Amino acid sequence: MIWNEKFECLPLKDLKNIQSERLVKTVEYVYKNSNFYKTNLEKHGITPKDIKNIDDIKKLPMTEKENLRDNYPFGLFSMPLDKIAEIHVSSGTTGNPTVVGYSKEDVELWAEVMARTLCCAGGKPGDMVQVSYGYGLFTGGLGVHYGALKAGMTIIPCSSGQTQRQLKIMQDFKPRILTCTPSYALFMVDDAKEMKIDCKKSSWEIGLFGAEPWSNAMRKEIEDIWNISATDIYGLSEIIGPGVAQECTFKDGLHLYSDVFYPEVLDAKTEKDTKEGTPGVLVITHLTKTGMPLIRYKTRDIVTIRYEKCKCGRTSPRISKVLGRTDDMIIVRGINVFPSQIEHVLLTIEETQPHYQLIVDREEGGLDTLEVLVEIKEEFFSDEVKQLNKISEKIKRQIESVLGVGVKVHLVEPKTVARFEGKAKRVIDKRKL
Ligand code: DLL
Numbered sequence: 001m002i003w004n005e006k007f008e009c010l011p012l013k014d015l016k017n018i019q020s021e022r023l024v025k026t027v028e029y030v031y032k033n034s035n036f037y038k039t040n041l042e043k044h045g046i047t048p049k050d051i052k053n054i055d056d057i058k059k060l061p062m063t064e065k066e067n068l069r070d071n072y073p074f075g076l077f078s079m080p081l082d083k084i085a086e087i088h089v090s091s092g093t094t095g096n097p098t099v100v101g102y103s104k105e106d107v108e109l110w111a112e113v114m115a116r117t118l119c120c121a122g123g124k125p126g127d128m129v130q131v132s133y134g135y136g137l138f139t140g141g142l143g144v145h146y147g148a149l150k151a152g153m154t155i156i157p158c159s160s161g162q163t164q165r166q167l168k169i170m171q172d173f174k175p176r177i178l179t180c181t182p183s184y185a186l187f188m189v190d191d192a193k194e195m196k197i198d199c200k201k202s203s204w205e206i207g208l209f210g211a212e213p214w215s216n217a218m219r220k221e222i223e224d225i226w227n228i229s230a231t232d233i234y235g236l237s238e239i240i241g242p243g244v245a246q247e248c249t250f251k252d253g254l255h256l257y258s259d260v261f262y263p264e265v266l267d268a269k270t271e272k273d274t275k276e277g278t279p280g281v282l283v284i285t286h287l288t289k290t291g292m293p294l295i296r297y298k299t300r301d302i303v304t305i306r307y308e309k310c311k312c313g314r315t316s317p318r319i320s321k322v323l324g325r326t327d328d329m330i331i332v333r334g335i336n337v338f339p340s341q342i343e344h345v346l347l348t349i350e351e352t353q354p355h356y357q358l359i360v361d362r363e364e365g366g367l368d369t370l371e372v373l374v375e376i377k378e379e380f381f382s383d384e385v386k387q388l389n390k391i392s393e394k395i396k397r398q399i400e401s402v403l404g405v406g407v408k409v410h411l412v413e414p415k416t417v418a419r420f421e422g423k424a425k426r427v428i429d430k431r432k433l
Helices: 012-033 035-043 054-059 065-070 104-120 140-150 163-173 182-194 216-226 339-347 385-403
Strands: 084-090 098-103 128-131 154-156 177-180 206-210 229-236 241-247 254-256 261-266 280-286 297-303 330-332 335-337 352-362 368-376 408-412 427-429
Touching (some): 177 182, 182 206, 206 241, 229 254, 330 352, 339 352
Parallel strands (some): 128 177, 206 229, 352 427
Antiparallel strands (some): 084 098, 241 254, 261 280, 330 335
16 A cells, blocks of 8 residues: 555656655755754855756755754754753764654654555554554654554554563564664574564564664565565654665665755765666755754665666655665664764773674574774783773673663773774674665
């Protein structure tokens, strides 16, 4: 089912007209309501009069994650705080996290794009949805929740964790749709076996899996184990959360709702449009948001884009699965982790050197593990296990409180972590993503 046929199947010419109209309005809006954008546009010698149609988007400066961080917490809001309806936070690099503000209309937009998303994956009103993304500052849980409510579905707001309870709910309530990270979909298998559940007989027919990179090989594994149609859902907090792009049942690229989020895929160096099908950085402009609209926001996700109409009838452009990042962010159990956050912690601990390496792996059950190798300073290195354990416990506690994800800390002797003359290779990712 197509939730909003009018907008999802717009003839391309009409789509372009709508994008043009909306871009003109958005630029006028941010110029009037956001000090950040007024200053930034003026700095680039641009006024709203210069923007007459969607092609003029190329005249506008980019917005970067640093702009959000430097204007922490509310500096990018285009609305007084008392008109903001909801705030979400995602992890940033060192220091401040990224804060996102939604107006009431933005929350309504979120529900709309997530209703489109759930139907795009094969859902329909009346379906029961098990929401196993985390509820809270992370956008996953609430995003799916709003969309399911709008689409007239029955919501089971499980949030993440308590796997055996999740599985009992699946058996007893028989939800048709499961939404969680792909690694959690695999992680649940061990518990299911313990509970003597025949995974192939699960009630789930459709899964919306995202928030972290995953491969087609992993899709096949999940589909075989759970007897489910596993689809890819993409989004990021800065744009809206989940609900930016979603695979339809043909699973041939993710439909990006370009009547509300205008995508560009640009060469990382030249910042010119890449050829269709050639990887580049996904840059997105909000066309209708009011709480915190962003102009040409660099997502740092690398994708390809195609504009041909899909067999499902939708005309929105399709992006590929995320192929990589232009920065060093890694995603561990659905949580965004920047190596610099760990470095920052290590610099505050007197017994350690800021020489470290992160080893990411995936256990057989699908759970990601993050191991931190840390060099200890010469003067603190000792043969006393108790002493070393105390230090590694301290490091573990501090890193975990910053990242919000469990880590294993492994102390190593001075001068044993590899040194790099150029760009340090801090992360060894052994997962087959
Ligand atoms: O992960 C929003 C989300 C929730 C998407 C639930 C899908 C499902 P953030 O925490 O801000 O938001 O992280 C955004 O996660 O820039 C990508 O690098 C990565 N990401 C999100 N979806 C996918 C996906 C949510 N399907 C960052 N494949 C993005 C690969 C993904 N990476």
